[in-house]
Amino acid sequence: TSPCPQCRGLGEAWAPDNVCIQCQGSKFYEEDKEIEITVPAGTLETDCVVLKNLGHIGPDLHSRGDIVIKVQITPHPIFQRNVKQSRIYLDKYDLLTEIEISVAESLCGFEHNIQHFDGQTYLIRSQNMTREGDFFEIEHAGLPDPQGAQGPDQRRTGKLIVVCHVKNLPPLTPEQKQQLRDILTTDTGYIKSRE
Numbered sequence: 001t002s003p004c005p006q007c008r009g010l011g012e013a014w015a016p017d018n019v020c021i022q023c024q025g026s027k028f029y030e031e032d033k034e035i036e037i038t039v040p041a042g043t044l045e046t047d048c049v050v051l052k053n054l055g056h057i058g059p060d061l062h063s064r065g066d067i068v069i070k071v072q073i074t075p076h077p078i079f080q081r082n083v084k085q086s087r088i089y090l091d092k093y094d095l096l097t098e099i100e101i102s103v104a105e106s107l108c109g110f111e112h113n114i115q116h117f118d119g120q121t122y123l124i125r126s127q128n129m130t131r132e133g134d135f136f137e138i139e140h141a142g143l144p145d146p147q148g149a150q151g152p153d154q155r156r157t158g159k160l161i162v163v164c165h166v167k168n169l170p171p172l173t174p175e176q177k178q179q180l181r182d183i184l185t186t187d188t189g190y191i192k193s194r195e
Helices: 103-108 174-184
Strands: 048-051 067-070 095-101 110-115 121-126 135-138 144-151 154-157 160-166
Touching (some): 103 110, 121 135
Parallel strands (some): 095 160
Antiparallel strands (some): 048 067, 135 160, 144 154
16 A cells, blocks of 8 residues: 555545545555565575565555565475485485486496486496485585575585485296396395495
8 A cells, every 4th residue: 555646645635625536535546566576596485575664555655564475385296305315314405306216227237317407417336336315415415504605606516415215126927037036036045234
């Protein structure tokens, strides 16, 4: 709301008994105004953006209130934040994503590209055995703290955590089972232990 421009917030026109036509004596009028705001990267669900002196006009007809915008985060289809993981400590600026790897990749190693929403591509590479739920951390690939700096020209940034899920094997033929058994067993007939 703003003071009525016709009667300058008096509610009357030219004489006390003449009600202003534009504001109908209310002294104020409402107008729609489009305001563009920028929400900084890393803003939390609990944060608010305050637009000073852009709210309703006060009773003194001179001061304005503030507009307070409460942030709601829309879930991303690939990256998650504020997720509870039993084995992983997640900071509020960390991002989590999940990838699927085959049993062969789990046993023999793999390379996997992660396309970040900032346009950068990160390569995940493992040359060792990777188990279900194992994860990789990429420093400074999470979200920035919109308010905090760690150094003179540095902003504190979270990590990107990539959790691996091993796909189930399709049904194996008896021959395939025997081939796996031959590869994985020792001379004693027992499955080889991990070194």
